[in-house]
Amino acid sequence: MQRMKQTTLNVYAWFERRLQLEGPVKDAALHQVPRQTASWWYVFGSAAFTLLFLQIFTGILLAMVYVPSAGEAWRSLNVLNHQIPLGWFLRGLHGWGSNFMVAIVLIHMAQVFLFGAYKFPRELTWIVGVFLLLMTLGMAFTGQVLRFDQDAYWGLGIGASIMSRVPWIGGGLVHLLLGGPIIAGATLSRFFALHVFVIPGTLLLFVFVHVWMVLKLGVNDWPMPGRVVRRETYMEEYHHLAHTDGIPFVPGAFWKDLIFSGAILAAVAVCAVVFGPFGPSGQPDPSIIQTVPKPDFFFLWIYTILSYLPPQMETPFLLIVPLLAIAILLALPLIAAEGEKSWYRRPVAVLLVSTLAVSWGVLTRLGTTTPWSPHMSAWSGDPLPVNRIHDATPLARQGAVVFQVKQCRNCHSVGGSGGERGPALDTVATRLTIDQLRFKVVTGGGNMPAYGKNLSPSEIEALVRFLETLHPANEPPAYDASRRAVEATQAAESAGEASRLAPHPGSTP
Amino acid sequence: MSNVTYPANPQPTTPDVNTAIAPGDPRTVSRRWLLFKAGIALNGLVGVVLAVPIVRYLFAPWRKDASYDSWVSLGALDAFPVGETRLAYYKNPSRNSWDGETDNVACYVRRESTSRFKVFAINCAHLGCPVRWFPQSQLFMCPCHGGVYYADGSRASGPPERGLFTYDWKIVSGDLQIDAGQMPTLSNTARLVTISTRSGDSKCSG
Numbered sequence: 074m075q076r077m078k079q080t081t082l083n084v085y086a087w088f089e090r091r092l093q094l095e096g097p098v099k100d101a102a103l104h105q106v107p108r109q110t111a112s113w114w115y116v117f118g119s120a121a122f123t124l125l126f127l128q129i130f131t132g133i134l135l136a137m138v139y140v141p142s143a144g145e146a147w148r149s150l151n152v153l154n155h156q157i158p159l160g161w162f163l164r165g166l167h168g169w170g171s172n173f174m175v176a177i178v179l180i181h182m183a184q185v186f187l188f189g190a191y192k193f194p195r196e197l198t199w200i201v202g203v204f205l206l207l208m209t210l211g212m213a214f215t216g217q218v219l220r221f222d223q224d225a226y227w228g229l230g231i232g233a234s235i236m237s238r239v240p241w242i243g244g245g246l247v248h249l250l251l252g253g254p255i256i257a258g259a260t261l262s263r264f265f266a267l268h269v270f271v272i273p274g275t276l277l278l279f280v281f282v283h284v285w286m287v288l289k290l291g292v293n294d295w296p297m298p299g300r301v302v303r304r305e306t307y308m309e310e311y312h313h314l315a316h317t318d319g320i321p322f323v324p325g326a327f328w329k330d331l332i333f334s335g336a337i338l339a340a341v342a343v344c345a346v347v348f349g350p351f352g353p354s355g356q357p358d359p360s361i362i363q364t365v366p367k368p369d370f371f372f373l374w375i376y377t378i379l380s381y382l383p384p385q386m387e388t389p390f391l392l393i394v395p396l397l398a399i400a401i402l403l404a405l406p407l408i409a410a411e412g413e414k415s416w417y418r419r420p421v422a423v424l425l426v427s428t429l430a431v432s433w434g435v436l437t438r439l440g441t442t443t444p445w446s447p448h449m450s451a452w453s454g455d456p457l458p459v460n461r462i463h464d465a466t467p468l469a470r471q472g473a474v475v476f477q478v479k480q481c482r483n484c485h486s487v488g489g490s491g492g493e494r495g496p497a498l499d500t501v502a503t504r505l506t507i508d509q510l511r512f513k514v515v516t517g518g519g520n521m522p523a524y525g526k527n528l529s530p531s532e533i534e535a536l537v538r539f540l541e542t543l544h545p546a547n548e549p550p551a552y553d554a555s556r557r558a559v560e561a562t563q564a565a566e567s568a569g570e571a572s573r574l575a576p577h578p579g580s581t582p
Numbered sequence: 583m584s585n586v587t588y589p590a591n592p593q594p595t596t597p598d599v600n601t602a603i604a605p606g607d608p609r610t611v612s613r614r615w616l617l618f619k620a621g622i623a624l625n626g627l628v629g630v631v632l633a634v635p636i637v638r639y640l641f642a643p644w645r646k647d648a649s650y651d652s653w654v655s656l657g658a659l660d661a662f663p664v665g666e667t668r669l670a671y672y673k674n675p676s677r678n679s680w681d682g683e684t685d686n687v688a689c690y691v692r693r694e695s696t697s698r699f700k701v702f703a704i705n706c707a708h709l710g711c712p713v714r715w716f717p718q719s720q721l722f723m724c725p726c727h728g729g730v731y732y733a734d735g736s737r738a739s740g741p742p743e744r745g746l747f748t749y750d751w752k753i754v755s756g757d758l759q760i761d762a763g764q765m766p767t768l769s770n771t772a773r774l775v776t777i778s779t780r781s782g783d784s785k786c787s788g
Binding site for chain 1: 641643644645647650669671674676677678679680681682683684685686687688704705708709710711712713714716718719720721723724725726727728730732733738739740741742743763764765767768769770
């Protein structure tokens with residue numbers, strides 16, 4: 074036993090004599106950090122780090138089977154899913170690992186912002202972190218392209234359409250993005266190079282710099298109201314704090330990192346087992362147009378914004394806002410390098426993060442339900458509720474047929490089914506008079522096409538007669554008072570006319 | 583040999599302890615430092631010489647739009663009844679064997695009269711999603727953000743800023759041909775606006 078221990082020590086010493094890693098590792102592990110930083114709030118950075126290595130590891134394993142060719146990629150993903158034992162699990166790990174990584178990076182960023190950790194002397198750590206966020210998002214997008222299915226194909230189309238809006242050089246940028254004039258083999262090859270070599274290589278380099286600075290500058294002290302950051306005094310104050318009320322990083326703070334990272338890896342694995350891998354959806358054949366392309370979860374908010382922006386604002390928004398946002402993020406630590414760190418004294422910061430989080434949540438929620446998209450098969454797939462036409466006149470029933478056949482249903486719901494692009498029409502007759510209905514159908518307006526040229530007068534008449542029946546039983550349809558007056562006069566006139574023309578009693582025809 | 587130094591500074595007339603240049607002091611231009619700098623210069627020069635072809639290689643796809651276009655056939659005219667809009671397919675003219683299914687491209691052909699056509703890209707003018715044609719209501723609808731177009735391709739509603747992109751077409755010995763080859767986007771197709779005159783439509787750079 075004693076001999077074995079001695080041998081082990083000798084082997085260790087042999088390596089240590091050559092590697093000389095003991096000193097730097099000990100320095101990194103045992104450096105003093107302020108006691109309060111051993112907190113569950115400080116675990117997100119290390120979790121993102123762990124997830125990065127999970128992604129690299131699973132990515133390499135997938136690359137052993139995946140074929141980065143536009144002609145074969147989709148089929149090789151299906152082989153991974155269905156034929157290679159546990160290939161689906163590896164794809165699940167990589168896909169869910171990606172979602173978790175984006176989420177953890179965003180949470181890490183929000184925490185660092187709220188804790189004022191970007192202030193002096195950690196400005197550069199934040200700036201490098203902004204690039205890490207951008208590269209993480211870049212990995213998510215390029216990864217979605219490598220899952221070379223319909224969503225990937227049309228997602229690339231959306232990317233190209235956005236690029237094409239850049240003034241003067243838009244066309245060239247589209248060609249650079251796609252590797253040619255159109256989405257084809259060259260496109261997948263260059264996205265493979267980006268996803269597997271260019272971005273991960275840069276990412277690893279930046280992660281090294283990021284972690285290096287965390288080790289050199291120390292973990293950010295817990296923000297205390299009134300403990301103001303000043304360039305002249307901060308370093309001294311921090312070292313004083315770390316040495317009078319500090320603990321060694323390992324194991325004092327590190328055990329929480331370890332446990333959280335382990336829990337996150339377990340969560341990724343559970344998601345991969347329970348929910349399985351993402352896609353691939355239909356094959357990337359652009360001649361199959363029966364498709365409803367949608368971006369991955371973390372880009373749904375952009376998808377939502379693009380449906381609600383007024384057309385004239387879209388290009389400026391797409392081209393200016395992202396650059397502005399990145400510029401603000403990069404400039405933040407340079408502008409606000411000093412001052413309060415505590416969220417108790419930074420209401421604007423708290424408000425900003427909560428507003429962004431709530432907006433992001435709402436936009437993402439809308440992106441999952443897409444109320445702005447026509448339901449392409451509602452006209453043929455969603456029948457009208459029977460009670461809506463049970464007592465209808467033949468003309469109104471004919472109108473109901475027009476309503477279905479002319480795809481009105483794709484944008485308007487009745488009885489809870491149908492599109493949501495336009496308003497639900499269950500009670501439309503209580504809101505619009507028959508003249509207004511006719512006008513609206515013929516001229517469109519707002520977000521509705523004008524049907525004047527697409528429907529015959531008889532179809533329009535039948536349609537508005539049907540729409541006129543869409544009101545609750547206890548609520549009459551809207552009517553136009555002046556029309557009533559005209560109708561009453563006309564009725565009286567025609568009655569008078571009738572009595573004048575009526576055959577005289579007693580006379581025989 | 584390595585101890586020989588060539589002082590760059592004029593000889594100090596009054597050498598003192600503080601300014602005396604010791605052999606090997608990096609402030610001196612020794613032969614070693616000169617060679618070191620020459621090494622950097624050589625690498626810089628080679629770097630520049632290499633950068634030119636590398637940049638050229640990287641920017642190879644960046645070409646004028648016209649260089650990607652070519653005329654492709656959509657088939658015989660009989661396949662397109664007058665007054666109807668039909669989905670037509672063609673192969674990407676600049677395809678490679680590894681493109682797989684991506685070299686299938688679809689477009690909509692509207693035959694306005696026996697000799698007049700309109701050929702629309704399936705890509706929505708908003709963000710390029712594939713629009714679907716509904717012959718019953720004579721509308722194109724986009725599944726992504728709800729853009730809608732009339733039968734003549736003009737914008738009806740939704741977020742698109744303009745009507746559907748069109749291809750130039752011509753009839754060659756009973757075949758309908760279109761000028762195709764690149765994904766229609768605002769950068770290449772939007773520059774063409776159609777100006778209606780009494781004598782007919784003309785394409786005009788706008």
